[in-house]
Amino acid sequence: MKHSKDPFEAAIEEEQEESPPESPVGGGGGGDGSEEGRAEIDQTAEEDERPVDVRRPAKKSKTSVVVTESKNKDEDEEEEEENMEVELTKYPTSADPAKMAKMQTILSQFTEDQMSRYESFRRSALQRPQMKKLLIGVTGSQKIGMPMIIVVCGIAKMFVGELVETARVVMAERKESGPIRPCHIRESYRRLKLEGKVPKRSVPRLFR
Amino acid sequence: MSGNTPATAASSSKSKAAGTSQPQEKRKTLFQKELQHMMYGFGDEQNPLPETVALVEDIVVEYVTDLTHKAQEIGSKRGRLLVDDFLYLIRKDLPKLNRCRELLAMQEELKQARKAFDVDEKELVD
Numbered sequence: 001m002k003h004s005k006d007p008f009e010a011a012i013e014e015e016q017e018e019s020p021p022e023s024p025v026g027g028g029g030g031g032d033g034s035e036e037g038r039a040e041i042d043q044t045a046e047e048d049e050r051p052v053d054v055r056r057p058a059k060k061s062k063t064s065v066v067v068t069e070s071k072n073k074d075e076d077e078e079e080e081e082e083n084m085e086v087e088l089t090k091y092p093t094s095a096d097p098a099k100m101a102k103m104q105t106i107l108s109q110f111t112e113d114q115m116s117r118y119e120s121f122r123r124s125a126l127q128r129p130q131m132k133k134l135l136i137g138v139t140g141s142q143k144i145g146m147p148m149i150i151v152v153c154g155i156a157k158m159f160v161g162e163l164v165e166t167a168r169v170v171m172a173e174r175k176e177s178g179p180i181r182p183c184h185i186r187e188s189y190r191r192l193k194l195e196g197k198v199p200k201r202s203v204p205r206l207f208r
Numbered sequence: 209m210s211g212n213t214p215a216t217a218a219s220s221s222k223s224k225a226a227g228t229s230q231p232q233e234k235r236k237t238l239f240q241k242e243l244q245h246m247m248y249g250f251g252d253e254q255n256p257l258p259e260t261v262a263l264v265e266d267i268v269v270e271y272v273t274d275l276t277h278k279a280q281e282i283g284s285k286r287g288r289l290l291v292d293d294f295l296y297l298i299r300k301d302l303p304k305l306n307r308c309r310e311l312l313a314m315q316e317e318l319k320q321a322r323k324a325f326d327v328d329e330k331e332l333v334d
Contacts, residue, residue: 121249126268130238134269138276139289147291147312154311155275155294156268157246158304163264164250179253182263189267197301199274 126153162197163188239265 110118128149135144135152166188167180176184192198243265247256278297283289291312298304 117249120245124242124246124249126239126242138273139280150311150315151291151294151308154307155304156272159271160246161250164247164252168251179257180260182259185260185263199278201274
């Protein structure tokens, strides 16, 4: 799922074609998929649409795109903007239409539960100001470039994913259910270390 | 927590809220809220256990710290710390590498788009 084109984007792209970008819930609910699922995405994914507008100036009139953008971008700091934009995947025109169609069919069959979980998966991100603070503290340098922060946030998010998924595997092995407990995370962390996915310190950590 | 002076009352109430038993410990969480949503997205329950979230946060901070230290070691050879140092470190982990390339490409596109937007705005004004 992480490699394929984003179905949110696919869904949003479809709706973009149907309605002007300024409409608050751009074509909300339009599409073949389950109405409920789509409506949920549309309303909550509204803020996703605005940055998507930026990427499709050819298809819409440039001025209208510009106007929408100016309302949203000028007030936001660059960091906040990019928070929204990181959720978006590859440029739609470079997306493989077959893959997109596949994702569409999968998405349309999601239950509410699955859809809400998927939404959390897509929208959650480590906050860039916090990450910047952390990186400045670790490196000691005063300036950290935005691309670096973005990359590290992405890497860390995927690492969290590996941790949680491995923890679930551990729970399945132990035949336990319910919320993930710290012991599962610790076992999952140990396994990731064995796989070599965790950077090893050349000097062991003292006085944690 | 009897006998606390007003100065420490705030910190002890903070630590109480965070769930630690020692009044001196202050858990400064960096990513707590977002981590809860993220863990739900990756497979945990809607409300993950706070101790689990705290542990994951610690692990992530340690991961980022170690990764950054290693990147700095690599970067120091050529002078500055660059994004490429991070990319080099995760070169073996293909999902992460591809995701980073995606993110960087997106950021470039958005930069271009914003540039185009600024140019358009100027044209509108003229």
